[in-house]
Amino acid sequence: MTTKGNAMASASAQLKTPKGTRDWVGQELRIRDHIFSTVSDVFRLHGGVPLDTPVFELRDVLAGKYGEDARLIYNLEDQGGELCSLRYDLTVPFARFLATRTDIKQIKRYQIAKVYRRDQPAISRGRLREFYQCDFDVAGVYDPMIPDAEILRVLVEAFRGLDMNITIKLNHRRILDGLFAVSGVPSDKTRPISSAVDKLDKAPWEEVKREMVEEKGLDAAVADRIGAYVQRRGTMGEMLAYLASQPEAMANEEIQAGVKDMQLLMSYLEAMDVLDKISFDLSLARGLDYYTGLIYEVIVNEPNQVGSVAAGGRYDNLVGMYGKQQIPCIGVSFGIDRIFTILEKRQKRMAASNLRRNADVYIIAAGGKEFDGLLLQRMAIARQLWDGGIQAEYAAKVKPKLQTQFNASKDVPIAIILGQDELDAGQVRLKEIKEDGEEKDRGLLVSKDDIVEEVKKLLSR
């Protein structure tokens, strides 16, 4: 790095982060780390193996995977050598990993990493061009619905760890597509109609029907038949009973296969004690084309909920697209930004204390006229505390003012006050700082040797 002579050039540079990106600092990152460690702990509990892939992939690896959205991919400049692009999600890199590692036939992998989309950003609503995804996927051939049940169990444990009360909306692509067929939807209209149905969580049926009929050219009678099915939701038991009572639907082979899966799943979810979190919702369709079986979406049971906080499904054909090996997969992606928004609101004091240092102890020197600032003594006490695993700070001044030190100690729970007389007697004074910055009392005189122990006692209260 050469700094000389470039100062002027740099001073004129626009000083901001690129469009759709932002810095994250302090308490924000502590909340994010809390989310990451909570969900990772659950992934590991279920045998999850962590994976980290490069932030950019060969451009060919991403080609043909995202349809129209491919225009949102960030490309790296051609500087000679390979053509690369920033990753758009974590699913395609995982599929590429599996296709390159043909020694792996089964894996439960998790990955928490940023992805990049040149979308129109809406920072106030938390939509950024650089954002985190957090994925857990089970790849491999297993008996039907066993990994599917475990993924739902993982969701329940993760949100329990985050102290969030959730409902998991479930559906099955083969049941949904079968109901469309039974209702009379031409097969080339299945996906467009499916994407209209997916809007039923935000829009009333009349609006969805209008989209089907007016925009997508569906016969109104066909739309009404669809409406009779997809507006139904309930427990797994209720919905399986409802489907069993529909002879026209049950004659369809796709629906039969889906119902068989759902019956099996219900028995597994009962054994895993998660059945009470499930809503079997025939309107759930999910946008992505590649799902082939069970699909799900997690919503928070709170007023003003922010949309789904996790979602996923079974995709049995994606890895095979690379032509190396065919591995069925099921996965889930956690919506870190939405979870973050909910947890951030809970931390009311955050805005004011985003740069808070999170110290346990602030070491203050007090003295009269010949006061020399006691810097070495403050350092030695800090060293004792650090050795004891206690966060300790002191003013980085040789002779700090008493008032400056008390001000700095206000967002720290404990102050240790050093005076020459007490130090001569081998003692220091410990004070608890109250929330409003007032000290409770004159504090406790303790021996220098007992500082770590005494601080731990106070902190554990």
Next chain:
Amino acid sequence: MTTKGNAMASASAQLKTPKGTRDWVGQELRIRDHIFSTVSDVFRLHGGVPLDTPVFELRDVLAGKYGEDARLIYNLEDQGGELCSLRYDLTVPFARFLATRTDIKQIKRYQIAKVYRRDQPAISRGRLREFYQCDFDVAGVYDPMIPDAEILRVLVEAFRGLDMNITIKLNHRRILDGLFAVSGVPSDKTRPISSAVDKLDKAPWEEVKREMVEEKGLDAAVADRIGAYVQRRGTMGEMLAYLASQPEAMANEEIQAGVKDMQLLMSYLEAMDVLDKISFDLSLARGLDYYTGLIYEVIVNEPNQVGSVAAGGRYDNLVGMYGKQQIPCIGVSFGIDRIFTILEKRQKRMAASNLRRNADVYIIAAGGKEFDGLLLQRMAIARQLWDGGIQAEYAAKVKPKLQTQFNASKDVPIAIILGQDELDAGQVRLKEIKEDGEEKDRGLLVSKDDIVEEVKKLLSR
């Protein structure tokens, strides 16, 4: 994502990660996480605030910061909008952050993130184009050498946490530059001569002298005077006594200022109990131009050491380059890849078990002819264990073979064996699995209600 019709295009794609990048999986990431959490804990103990910046910056922000190395910067393609580049290090993004956040006058920040350099990769030696940096920096105006001492203390605590025995090599830019001046180095040759001196840790003096004289056109007598100084190292006390005994050197104002800093630092390091880790080494020069005071490098006290595992120094003028605010800084960057290499070697069993699932318990179903596989019972036991925070797995088969289950349990410490008779009596069998896969005995019959407790007892042994 649209998959149909693109299968052929994708199947022909080259399946690998881009040049100079790689996937990381399983045990490798567990080692890396261990490094990150160990050093982050120390940063937080010292009041460190985490920072996360975007992976790309406006191209102008990086311009003029890296001299010749700027050719190694990855640019994003111009897809309309702003011109951006991937970050090259974490120091310039931190300086940009401080220049944009003029409300921040003092901060201890840490950042652990990947950086990108289009260098010639040498994967076998661990040199990649995408690699981690881990930086801790103290920004702000403080009394001299107080943050400098704390940074060295942070280094000692971090490597103690990693169980690595280290020495910190120290020098001071003003002493070093003063010694060059006193020896007769023309001021325009200071940095080239400095970079030659920096090679003394790898090359003998004669070779360094040859570079100075033959390549850099220095007078041989001047080189010899430099040699007499820079081949000296010792404790801080020894080296300060040595410098004090050199009247020619002590007449130089730069050296006087540097020596005053080092005396102050020595007293602080004594109070912080890190003096025994320090080697004051006059040959330490560090490559970067922007250092203005104390510089340091951490080496591991082991044969076949891999070079420095952390390094840094004081840089008081970098933030001011953006023309917004002038903030003196001191920082250190941990060499994650080298630390990783050392810790990886310690884990001898790693290579074979990189994809190990790290499960605590494997649940096995055993039975005779009418055996139904006990899947729901295995799931229910797994649920109990997960609720107790215990990692549990079972075969994802309705009727798994006994031998297959025993094979799968071999790298797991405990097996729980379910048989219909025992289950009818409300019991299961617990077995410890030995390293070589042999079971110790027929196992322990325990009540289903006590499983979590009994497993925890076995695991804590």
